[in-house]
Amino acid sequence: MTTATTRHSDRRVSPVFLGIVAVTAVTGWATWTGFAERTEIAVFLFVTGAWIVSLCLHEYAHARTALHSGDISIGAKGYLTLNPLKYTHALLSIVLPVIFVIMGGIGLPGGAVFIERDRIRGRWRHSLISAAGPLTNVLFAIACTAPFWLDALDGVPLEFRFALAFLALLQVSAAILNFLPVPGLDGYGVIEPWLSHDVKRQIEPFAQFGLLFVFALLWVPQVNGVFFDVVHTVLSGLGVSEAEASIGWSLYRFW
Numbered sequence: 288m289t290t291a292t293t294r295h296s297d298r299r300v301s302p303v304f305l306g307i308v309a310v311t312a313v314t315g316w317a318t319w320t321g322f323a324e325r326t327e328i329a330v331f332l333f334v335t336g337a338w339i340v341s342l343c344l345h346e347y348a349h350a351r352t353a354l355h356s357g358d359i360s361i362g363a364k365g366y367l368t369l370n371p372l373k374y375t376h377a378l379l380s381i382v383l384p385v386i387f388v389i390m391g392g393i394g395l396p397g398g399a400v401f402i403e404r405d406r407i408r409g410r411w412r413h414s415l416i417s418a419a420g421p422l423t424n425v426l427f428a429i430a431c432t433a434p435f436w437l438d439a440l441d442g443v444p445l446e447f448r449f450a451l452a453f454l455a456l457l458q459v460s461a462a463i464l465n466f467l468p469v470p471g472l473d474g475y476g477v478i479e480p481w482l483s484h485d486v487k488r489q490i491e492p493f494a495q496f497g498l499l500f501v502f503a504l505l506w507v508p509q510v511n512g513v514f515f516d517v518v519h520t521v522l523s524g525l526g527v528s529e530a531e532a533s534i535g536w537s538l539y540r541f542w
Contacts, residue, residue, distance in 0.1 A: 293434050297362030304343055311336030320449045327541035330450045334539050335385060337454050338394075341427045341461075342384055343369045346400050349418035350415070353402045356412040366400045370522030374400060392453070392536040393505070396462030398461025410480035421465035428458035428525070434539030435526035446538060452527045452536025459525075464501065 314333040323329035350366035365373035367474045371381045387395035434440050466474040504510045521527040
């Protein structure tokens with residue numbers, strides 16, 4: 288595997304990211320302890336902050352894997368600083384996913400860091416770069432659900448339990464959506480290196496519409512119901528009930 292070097296300033300964690308982490312930590316503590324005067328606002332800020340942190344880590348995973356796979360331009364683009372303002376499409380990466388959480392309680396996959404794929408050799412490396420992002424959501428989901436299956440929430444205010452359940456739902460839904468083999472999503476990026484040139488050429492004109500197609504399908508009640516059935520089945524296996532996640536979403540939408 289290629290060893291890539293970057294300047295120290297290219298790897299310094301952004302104050303923007305640290306500020307988001309600080310807001311998440313403070314509001315999470317306020318929810319945990321019941322210190323907040325208006326718990327629902329603390330829940331909103333905690334979940335939103337944690338969700339943005341996970342989006343930043345998702346993109347960082349793509350960038351870091353690309354760096355060590357041969358794209359040494361990653362550092363100069365600011366992707367290793369975890370600053371969401373450095374992403375190619377800040378609207379798609381941060382703003383739109385947060386809006387979808389508020390509107391529909393779904394973990395919308397964001398994008399994107401621009402990776403110079405021609406610098407990278409080997410199909411496995413290309414697949415790993417694409418898989419790194421959603422695998423981060425999987426790890427985040429495990430971290431969010433660990434207190435549930437470890438029975439570590441006894442005595443903790445219910446508001447924090449419900450907020451954590453809703454955050455877990457966002458991570459699980461984001462991982463499932465991202466792993467769909469649809470052009471424009473990471474799941475397609477995993478299999479694309481293994482497709483023939485002719486197949487990739489035929490798919491390419493539709494790649495920019497893949498994400499919109501998935502969103503449109505999710506507005507169909509039957510498809511939406513099946514999708515969330517899958518999400519809640521996964522959550523149930525991780526110790527989080529559908530009721531807990533649903534109450535968490537209701538609490539999140541305090542208005």
